Amino acid sequence: MQDTIQSIQQQLDALLSEGFALFTGAVQGRQSDQALTFMTKQATYQSWYVKALRVIRQLYPELAEDFQAHYRTLLAMHRMTSYPSWYRKALRLMLTLTGQRPHDATDPTWDGPYGKQAASDTPVSYASMGMAIPGNSETMPRVRMMFLTRLSQQLSLLNSVRNGLEYVLADLQSTLYGEVSDHTLATAYELFQRGQRRAAGVLAGVVLELHLAKVATKYGVNIRHTSLDLTTLNAALKRNGIYDVEVWRFIQCLGVLEYACVYASAAEPPVDEIAEFLHGVQRVRTRVR
Secondary structure: OHHHHHHHHHHHHHHHHHHHHHHHHHHHOOOOOOHHHHHHHOHHHHHHHHHHHHHHHHHOHHHHHHHHHHHHHHHHHHHOOOOOHHHHHHHHHHHHHHOOOOOOOOOOOOOOOOOOOOOOOOOOOEEEOOEEEOOOOOOEEHHHHHHHHHHHHHHHHHHHHHHOHHHHHHHHHHHHHHHHHHHHHHHHHHHHHOOOHHHHHHHHHHHHHHHHHHHHHHOOOOOOOOOOOHHHHHHHHHHOOOOOHHHHHHHHHHHHHHHHHHOOOOOOOOHHHHHHHHHHHHHHHHHOO
């Protein structure tokens, strides 16, 4: 399990490094306010996105919709309006001469008819008519700003998957185990209905032993015996306080029925005992976790 986690973490680290390289390249590259031209130059982003989305869908499907939403926003950038160069020059000149932005009654950073800039010691980035103006008086096209913003959010989502990988894999393992156990127990019920009572009891006994072994691993129960039979598992879980005497006795009774299915020689166990055993296994799976 630990080797699997480390291997996947290494692959995620490589994917994150590739994404950070895309981010750095977009920051340092030549600026362009043409959405189509800009996104054409970011062709490697498409390849990275496909790989990252596949990983998120497999490991953390709950985040896939958010991850795709940022991508869909980038696809819609071709509808952005490109503003003429004279507008950017005039805006840059205004910033140089006044050191501040014109009063705008619709701007939330200004108050009153004459304008009052919100107090802040941090350089502020304004967004105006498709342009982003960082506090250092440099202009950056909205296309580039949106790409960097969306990519940074996608990197954050991918990084959160990487940091929580151990818990994600534990959930996947638990889900897979539950599905296999459900299928095995359903097969046991089918055998029982077809008159194969001993085979049904054996399958149900395997499900019960595997479930108790999983519970022991979950709570770090130290079992001294190398043979993990039902009696040994039941005693160890009771000794470590995982459940009380009542549950222990119930599982002990199930153990007697399992023994009748597995080890008794001649006649098969009665129908009512096998039915009781099958229902008891399902009850333990529900109550003991």
